[in-house]
Amino acid sequence: MTVPFLRPQLPPLEAVQQYYRLAEDARFYSNGGPCERLLRERLSAHLDGATCIPVNNATSGIMVALLGATHRAGTRGRPLVVTPSYTFAATAGAVEALGHRPLFVDVDPQGWQVDPAALESALAEHGGDVAAVLVTHTFGVPPAAGLQERWAAACAAHGVPMVVDAAAAFGAVDAAGVRTGTGSDTHVFSFHATKPFGIGEGGLVTTRDAELAGLFDGIRQFGFAQGRLATLPGLNAKLDELHAAVALAVLDDFDRVLTARRATAEHYRLHLEPAGFGFQTGSAGGTWQAGYLQAPDPAARESLLAAGREHGVGITAYYERPLHHHPAFAGALVHGELPVTERLASCALALPMANDLTPAERARVVDVVLDAVKQS
Numbered sequence: 001m002t003v004p005f006l007r008p009q010l011p012p013l014e015a016v017q018q019y020y021r022l023a024e025d026a027r028f029y030s031n032g033g034p035c036e037r038l039l040r041e042r043l044s045a046h047l048d049g050a051t052c053i054p055v056n057n058a059t060s061g062i063m064v065a066l067l068g069a070t071h072r073a074g075t076r077g078r079p080l081v082v083t084p085s086y087t088f089a090a091t092a093g094a095v096e097a098l099g100h101r102p103l104f105v106d107v108d109p110q111g112w113q114v115d116p117a118a119l120e121s122a123l124a125e126h127g128g129d130v131a132a133v134l135v136t137h138t139f140g141v142p143p144a145a146g147l148q149e150r151w152a153a154a155c156a157a158h159g160v161p162m163v164v165d166a167a168a169a170f171g172a173v174d175a176a177g178v179r180t181g182t183g184s185d186t187h188v189f190s191f192h193a194t195k196p197f198g199i200g201e202g203g204l205v206t207t208r209d210a211e212l213a214g215l216f217d218g219i220r221q222f223g224f225a226q227g228r229l230a231t232l233p234g235l236n237a238k239l240d241e242l243h244a245a246v247a248l249a250v251l252d253d254f255d256r257v258l259t260a261r262r263a264t265a266e267h268y269r270l271h272l273e274p275a276g277f278g279f280q281t282g283s284a285g286g287t288w289q290a291g292y293l294q295a296p297d298p299a300a301r302e303s304l305l306a307a308g309r310e311h312g313v314g315i316t317a318y319y320e321r322p323l324h325h326h327p328a329f330a331g332a333l334v335h336g337e338l339p340v341t342e343r344l345a346s347c348a349l350a351l352p353m354a355n356d357l358t359p360a361e362r363a364r365v366v367d368v369v370l371d372a373v374k375q376s
């Protein structure tokens with residue numbers, strides 16, 4: 001039996017159509033039509049009243065959030081944005097696209113999240129040159145209790161705004177049961193087709209700060225804050241009506257999607273943790289875009305990748321190359337040697353995941369993994 005790495009699944013056309021009809025009836029296909037307005041309301045209810053600004057993808061959402069945050073803080077002209085290297089290329093790509101230079105910091109070995117001590121020391125060394133801090137919720141997992149508050153406190157102490165790239169974390173809950181995006185920080189989510197909340201291309205920026213919400217709204221539509229007068233740095237990051245309709249249909253079925261993914265992840269944990277595989281602290285409340293875990297050592301990781309290729313099981317290495325090793329980020333600054341990032345990358349694995357992965361498929365994945373480990 002072959003098992004693909006990911007098997008994305010968007011809602012059926014009929015489920016989308018009931019919403020898209022609203023746009024058709026209104027002859028309104030973008031620029032805040034009826035689907036987008038309804039989506040804002042329903043997402044806001046889902047996130048405990050946070051202001052929700054849909055965008056066309058998370059990469060532009062990060063740009064909107066950074067532009068708004070640095071515009072207000074008066075730090076936009078500074079060169080650096082502190083961010084982890086242990087993330088997806090879009091995190092630092094958005095930073096560079098705005099003309100800033102990433103300053104990469106290390107992550108912690110249990111949660112794989114930005115190490116607060118590394119962030120504090122980077123800010124102490126470079127504070128006056130830092131435009132913003134762009135932390136992540138690594139692999140869609142919320143940080144451990146108190147960690148995000150510590151990041152925010154370090155930023156506040158240096159007068160630098162913080163944005164959270166929570167791309168894969170829409171639907172995540174922390175150990176205390178608090179849903180990601182309901183707090184006071186600015187969060188950016190991705191609705192890419194491969195994300196658990198997948199709509200094709202799309203994303204979301206959330207905030208509880210009315211002034212920032214106004215800035216984000218203006219920036220994502222050409223910098224228009226008053227009529228068609230461009231008063232802000234602007235881009236076009238609007239979500240069109242068809243994708244908003246897809247998002248409404250995804251939301252209707254999202255609890256089932258998360259339950260299914262967490263059940264598969266729990267199956268992986270149950271069978272693989274005793275065999276020496278490492279799981280991320282807090283991942284039980286994550287969204288599980290893929291089955292992220294750590295191999296016992298780098299050699300075992302290579303055997304597993306080979307076994308996956310041999311048996312047609314989509315075992316992948318994620319994030320196998322930290323961003324400071326990507327040619328596009330050769331001009332970035334690196335704060336220290338990033339030893340945890342390097343070690344996590346050398347053992348990083350991602351196992352197959354889908355909304356509808358069958359019990360037979362997940363059992364097959366576990367069998368291939370355990371056989372490969374025994375032989376390595």
Ligand SMILES: Cc1ncc(COP(=O)(O)O)c(C=O)c1O
Nearest residue numbers: 057058059088090091167190192
């Ligand atoms: C951590 C992180 N940031 C940003 C992005 C970019 O999201 P999008 O594809 O919606 O632009 C991704 C996408 O996978 C991601 O994983």
